[in-house]
Amino acid sequence: MSDVLTKPAPEAATPRTRKLPGPRVYVWLAGFVLLLVLPFYLERFWLQAGLFAMAAAIGAIGLNLLTGATGQLSMGHAFFLAVGAYGYCAFAGDGADGLTGLGLPTWLAAVLAVGLAGVAGGVFSPIAGRLRGAYLGIATLALIFIGQHVLFNAHDLTGGFNGRDVPPFSIFGLTFDDSELLVAAVPFGTAEKLWYLGLVLLLAGGLFARGVLRGRPGRAMNAIRDHQIAAGVMGVPVARYRAAVFVLSSMYAGLAGVLLALVFQRTVPEYFGMVLSLEYLAMIVIGGLGSVSGAVVGAVFVSLLPQILTRYSDSLPLVSEAGTGGVSPGEAAKYLYGAALVAVVLFLPGGLVRLAARRPKASSAQPSGTEGNDR
Amino acid sequence: MQGAALTVRDLSASYGPVRALRSVSLDVPEGACVTVLGGNGAGKSTLLRAISRTLAFHGGSATGTVHFDGKPLHGTGADRVVGEGICQVPEGRQVFARMTVEDNLRAGALGARGDRAAKAAALRRVHELFPVLAERAHQRAGLLSGGEQQMLAVGRALMAGPRLLLLDEPSLGLAPLMAARIADTIREINSQGVSVLLVEQNAALALKLAETAYVLEVGEVTLSGNADTLAASDEVRRRYLGVVDEDAAADAGRATAEHPVLTRWEDTP
Amino acid sequence: MSDTAAATAQDVPALEVRALTVKFAGLTALDAVDFTVAPGTVHAVIGPNGAGKSTCFNVLSGVYRATSGSVRFGAHELTGEPPHRIAARGIARTFQNLALPPRATVADSLLLGRHRLTRTGFVAAGLRLPQAVREEARHRERVREIAAFVGIEEHLAKPAGSLPYGLQKLAELARALCMEPRLLLLDEPVAGMTADERRRTAAVIAGVRDSLGISIVLVEHDMGMVMRLADSVTVLDFGKRIADGTPAAVQNDPAVVRAYLGQSEESA
Amino acid sequence: MSTFVELLLNGVSMGSVYALIALGFVVIFKATEVVNFAHASLLLAGGYVTAVLHDDIGFWPALLVGIAGAALVGAAIEFLVMRRYRGHDHSVLAIATIGVDILLVTDLTRRIGTDVLAVGDPWGDAVLEIGPLTIAHTRIAAFLAAGLLITAFLLAFRYTSWGVAMRAAAENAETAALMGIRLGRVSLGAWAVAGGLAAVAALFLTVFPTPGLERATSLAALKAFPAAILGGLDSTTGALVGGLVVGITESLATGYQSDLTFLGRGLGELAPYLVMVAILLVRPAGLFGTKELARV
Amino acid sequence: AGCSSKAKDKDSGKAGAGGVKTDVGVTDKTIKLGVLTDMTGVYATLGKSVTQAQQLYVKQANAEGGICGRKLELVVRDHGYDPQKAVAGYSELEPDVLGFAQFIGSPFVAAVKQRITTDKALVLPQAWSASLLGSEYIRVLGSTYDIETINAIDFLMKEKGLKKGDKLGHVYFEGDYGENALAGSKYMAEQNGLTVVEQKIKPTDNDMTAQVAALKKAGVKAIVISAGPRQAASLVGVAAATGLTVPIIGNNSAYAPQLLGTQAAPALEKMYYISTPSLPIGDDAEGPSKLAADYAAAYPKDSLDNGVVAGWTAAETFGEALKRACEAKDLTREGVDKALLGIKDWNAGFGVHDFTDPSAPSSLESVIIKPDKAAKGGSSVVREAEISDAAKSFKR
């Protein structure tokens, strides 16, 4: 923060960037165009990494609505991702693999899966409504273990340890699978096609959440986070709002789950464990609590960093061939990841978005100091 | 317990970009009672925070020198300041809401220099001053009424057996009777030799208690001197003592005319 | 101010508190308290610390449940209704200990006050439907009006936490006004203000009553303030009502002097 | 019947180990309101030091060094990370502890490699036989240790100002400072203590009937989460009771899983969480935790 | 975007040095093989040994001039048993390696199964789950867990007095490994009128006291454990201590020589057996003893366990396939797959393999070994490699 304070520049910049956001618009546009052409150049690994990041971003936005904006700590996010992923398989699956499947059109299955995740959130929200802070957090952890138990034991629904094949998504006659599709002499496989689907979903989800956060519901959510009693007295139906947010965030998680499933092409129970939930928490904290951009930045950081580190692990400094006793590439990658987590929390208390923050929120953020008092 | 002198020399403080104090100098002679008057945002609380080294908790920072009993306090930590025997009643009570009244008082005694006996005595003292604190010993402090919390905040400070007492609006939210009792307490403690620096909106009360008074306005000392002479100055009478009740009624009447009128809200979708 | 009262009688009902009792583990905070707030008047509730004033407010605003007794606002029974329902009936309050989120801007806090008057839901806000945008703009305008009226317009963009105590109090008052209340509950609105700040705030409150014609219940330890503003006063002590009547009458009531004011009246 | 008692006994003895771990969570939470995800790594650190030293300097000295070492690591975490954090959000700090955990666990597992390290404890695989029942000496030791330590902390919190200082510091740092409380020292102490406790817990996690310390040992910390929570995150008694509840639940759920097949097999890990949720529904702050009561 | 680097230019099957057809991952100088392993996750112990053994093989093969005049090159990716990293690793390596000499994590192999079938790259998973069988590109080396378990129980019945009507305890991991093994014991049970007492556990369970109590209550006459080494050690230790003195036999993955360093050792030596698809590295047959010697030389700090054997076998098998593909002048992916399909009655030094049938594991035989402090590699053979009749008749 202090770095912002030493120079009053942000203050000066504030009104301009707010009123006629000329330069920034172009930056955004350029970035977006770049995203559009990437599939023509990047190899599958990168596209897949990108898709993981997009899915993560969608899920993180959902968690940020719940934890960042409404102050309900959730470690059960992975559960709702699982509901989305497996829900999609169950709705879309044709039962050919001997697993329960309704054989619905995949787009409908996707919608239903997201809905299902929402319902799951709604069912849990009464419990959530009674709990606070760390207690809520660990209670939601129970969801993870319930989820894992079901995933491993409800064989004919989940396929048990082996997971389920994910029916490729198809809409308007276009199927998002590896079936050859040449675009400008570039073969479009699953990754290439899904890339655009991912972009669309992320953009839509991001804009929607932003609208919510900046509008009336967002203010009510923050009020619940900051002072629940006052929120009620100001006319906010607290219980209903907390439930609603839980449902909404679960639906985001569900959507992320569907997208992930489509990228993986097979759902595996191991994936939806506690580590995943913690990673999502890490995303919103690292990116910045309570904002959409924070969620997205954090998601990209947390989900890309390990992949990049692993990929270039052999060329990391002071790593040595496995077995020669030194630091193995995998270990080096983990060290860096852990260090990055700590560093960001310590040196960017507001999250990565603070780096790029131009809005006055960021520059005149002093009263975060007074925050201690209302605790 | 023996008081000691506090000397503040061109102390400036700011919260990031916000300047809250501009080279303020002030003295609290040994065993004296000094009051600081000032409107909202004048910087009174900031001044006390700067002395007790707690500005950092509000994202603020200070320059200038503060000496207590000859020792420099600037550049030390809050705990050192307490160790020197300075004790502050913070603005807005700040009781430990989740702890019992009893534990709040125990917490107050943590920085105390006295032995067990001294602490026990202090506790008895506090209980006889504010009997309700004895009755509610095991109630969660956060559940006390506003005034009861204020009593607790003051009582907690007394537990430390300080040499210099910094009071930030001790009468805030207290019923007249209780305010009077606090006043008596301050007077008594002061008479026992404890120096007192009193920030108080209830200027009438403050000026009665203090020998010397300073007036802060937007971070600067604009007036200072003997309390009684200040109390006589009409600037202070108007701004801080308010007007006597007779023309108050009239004043209220005028007020309605003065201020901009708020129109009703008709929703026109 | 009978004229304004008359003008508002039809849409501002009376508040009737009957035999209101609130018990906490081993302690009776309110003991069969009765009082009535006539439409369009300022009714002061005073009493020693811990007498039960804020508890009374907490019941009126639905934060506490009454152990027994009734609170009627016009035709509606309020006891047992959740806070947001009560807010929807047009009852707004301020808090004795500040309840302003320190990091949110004053403007956002005031807009929160508009919650009950606005409709935009998750979908409308998420999709930025035109009516949502229009609503937002309209209410921001009103927020500005109210802020100007209270005198904190220039602080709208600041985070509430950075304002001095006194201004935060005013911000809370403004937030309550933003609910366009028919009944306004003020818990020690001028605590921590200098004399002339108190006078200004008093003027604001008087202005509210006169220009909006709403009822106001005022809890305050500053007798000068009470004398200036109140049309009638109820005095509580240890949860019991020990006096009720006009300010002048109450001020000279020996019981009140003994329990509350004390012989030498300290407060300005 | 005897099976039931045997399972119960086993549950109690496992539970006391969980209680020790939970106590570690509680101490740090009391003092800083941070949920410490790095506790697993503290376990591993303590156990590792003990395991590598016991050959050269004997078991008891090794254990002491292990405790000291883990305490040191805890203190280091506080000093290098927790203290440097400038914000106020406790859940953010919790994330930092995740980072710390990754760092430490990676390093320790690298050192441990593929080995299974014995800690050279004096109890070996000796068991005490009471009629049809058998209980390992290590378990009795664990139970005694847990009981002893937890009582010690109860007393410490009740009769010294340490507990008050901790809670004050955790609830409102500024005001705590105004009371002359050395914030840094309080949390440093808490972290060191938590480290020491972790080392003790690690000992009992790596003695009979488990073969020894290896890279996966730290996973046991997970099981202490429900223990700490259902007891009440800020309650010492809670840690003990919570630990026992979790231990017993797990033991019974496992022992009788063939009678519970309709719930699917392998309930052992899940059951404690279900119990926890059930308890939280009735007591949102755990069995002994301080309730969130707010007024305005 | 026609200029895109990805624009199609099919280069499959152009002839290279020595008139050998090649496509992905093979140049005139090198043959690239992928290794997707776990050296930082739950199977790190396995992954480390397997990988080091394979690196050893490559070193030796290259020292002898490589294969088909080309040097072998391993590209190692450590996925830490994280599905996302595993799938990413496959996507990254697949475009530039000929095949995969190692792929730990059968769920992940299953996850990319479809793509493997389209990519046609040969994958040798380090997992012995029957769920992996059936693809001609994914070939399981040695008997699967179910077969392994069947042979184990066969051993119990023939030599440890387990008989019709007895109760048999089975402690198994949740997941492919345990549940596939369970399929084996269930089959044996119905064949021989045994009753299986199931005890499912998770990798986080380290203390088998409760399980033992339950099995004791059920009155089992023998126990099979399909879990990790820790669980086995704990199970055996507790059983011994609480007087449940029945034979206990585990799958290959349920033993590591490191256990002999712990105080579980005596009990293990007394009552524990392991059923493995291959000779133990400690065996004094010339294959094992050479590998043991070389490995110890190359990695003095690391212990000899069955992972080394598994890794070596996989590498050598891949090498054999390459050699034969080379003779057929076809080092394309299809060429290598075809070559492997032709391998029969081939002994890599630890057991005989037959790769002609993709729907069956390359071998049905199991060796029964027991922990043995004295022996190199911490285990000695109790029953030589043998295919039980049940294993022959077993149909999945």
Ligand SMILES: Nc1ncnc2c1ncn2[C@@H]1O[C@H](COP(=O)(O)OP(=O)(O)OP(=O)(O)O)[C@@H](O)[C@H]1O
């Ligand atoms: N945490 C903070 N961050 C930013 N500015 C602050 C902060 N606290 C106080 N200020 C500013 O510093 C100035 C002085 O504040 P201070 O609280 O000292 O005034 P005060 O005299 O105590 O007012 P009051 O009588 O209302 O308490 C004010 O302009 C206020 O806006």
Ligand SMILES: Nc1ncnc2c1ncn2[C@@H]1O[C@H](COP(=O)(O)OP(=O)(O)OP(=O)(O)O)[C@@H](O)[C@H]1O
């Ligand atoms: N939730 C609660 N639990 C227990 N006791 C409570 C609770 N709320 C209030 N009390 C007690 O009820 C009594 C009345 O409290 P209340 O806040 O109404 O007093 P008050 O009249 O507002 O006093 P003040 O003028 O100091 O604000 C006090 O003694 C207080 O301790």
Ligand SMILES: CC(C)C[C@H](N)C(=O)O
């Ligand atoms: C047990 C391990 C050696 C193999 C395990 N089936 C896996 O998924 O990798």
Ligand SMILES: [Mg+2]
């Ligand atoms: Mg102040």
Ligand SMILES: [Mg+2]
């Ligand atoms: Mg009150």
